[in-house]
Amino acid sequence: MSGLKLFNTKSGVTEVAPRLAEVEGDVQDLIEAHMETMVGVRFLASEYSTGPVHGGRIDSLGIDENGAPVIVEYKRATDAGVINQGLFYLSWLMDHKAEFGHLVRDRLGAAVAAQVLWSAPRLICVAGDFTRYDVHAVREHRRSIDLVRYRFFGNEHVGLETVASVTGQTAAPRAARRRRAAEVPRARRAEGAMAELTAAVDEVLLGLGDDITKVENRTYRAYQRLRNFACVCPPQQTKLLVYLKADPTKVDLVPGFTRDVTGLGHHGTGDLEARLRTDRDLERAQELFRLSYAAA
Numbered sequence: 001m002s003g004l005k006l007f008n009t010k011s012g013v014t015e016v017a018p019r020l021a022e023v024e025g026d027v028q029d030l031i032e033a034h035m036e037t038m039v040g041v042r043f044l045a046s047e048y049s050t051g052p053v054h055g056g057r058i059d060s061l062g063i064d065e066n067g068a069p070v071i072v073e074y075k076r077a078t079d080a081g082v083i084n085q086g087l088f089y090l091s092w093l094m095d096h097k098a099e100f101g102h103l104v105r106d107r108l109g110a111a112v113a114a115q116v117l118w119s120a121p122r123l124i125c126v127a128g129d130f131t132r133y134d135v136h137a138v139r140e141h142r143r144s145i146d147l148v149r150y151r152f153f154g155n156e157h158v159g160l161e162t163v164a165s166v167t168g169q170t171a172a173p174r175a176a177r178r179r180r181a182a183e184v185p186r187a188r189r190a191e192g193a194m195a196e197l198t199a200a201v202d203e204v205l206l207g208l209g210d211d212i213t214k215v216e217n218r219t220y221r222a223y224q225r226l227r228n229f230a231c232v233c234p235p236q237q238t239k240l241l242v243y244l245k246a247d248p249t250k251v252d253l254v255p256g257f258t259r260d261v262t263g264l265g266h267h268g269t270g271d272l273e274a275r276l277r278t279d280r281d282l283e284r285a286q287e288l289f290r291l292s293y294a295a296a
Contacts, residue, residue, distance in 0.1 A: 040227025077128035229296035231268025243270035244292035
């Protein structure tokens, strides 16, 4: 990992040397077995065949916490072809939405299949390293792409580092565009304070790091690294609800401001709810935002 050193502090201080996997499959097997924990994606299939005409096999198929289809491709070390290979499979996926929908229905149920977010498909490339040309290339594509560097440390630790994360620029569905157009006059009618607070929250969340992308879901806006760390619901008349990845058992909950929503139904992801009404609430919430960003 770039610039990162890991030390074992038992019986003195000993550096744990980073290493690459012996074979590519070691990385794939580990991430597929713990995909939701490691990259925030629910696993669907491994080595998924794209059929005799297309003639390929997608390393891993999944769906993220916002409902977006995800392709994960792995390389043991640096490989200039991983991005193009992933994009090749992503194009196939966009032409086979019904097939993906059947897979989701079979593995996760009809309710999840009905909520697939086709406006934001993702490609995650996991490799030993990437070049500056790779980082430049993803910024030229109109797709959501995450470049993730891995390293093993000894036999018990693995590290993941997001090298680049780019939000796709695909056109929103026509219905979504109509929805947003209809929301403009409603936003103008809403209290100016809530509109300003929503814009301020957006600025603060995006300012936490360079690896943040926004995803517009049907009922919330997600801010994510590899996983969501904050979800902002549409502003209500007197408050703005933000759901965070921070552990509610490790923060001091304040009645009327924060609450533990673990196991409670709500839009978005995260077990800590923050209710923002004023700029002062936003100031109080910023440390929670940072904790959530770190947890993702």
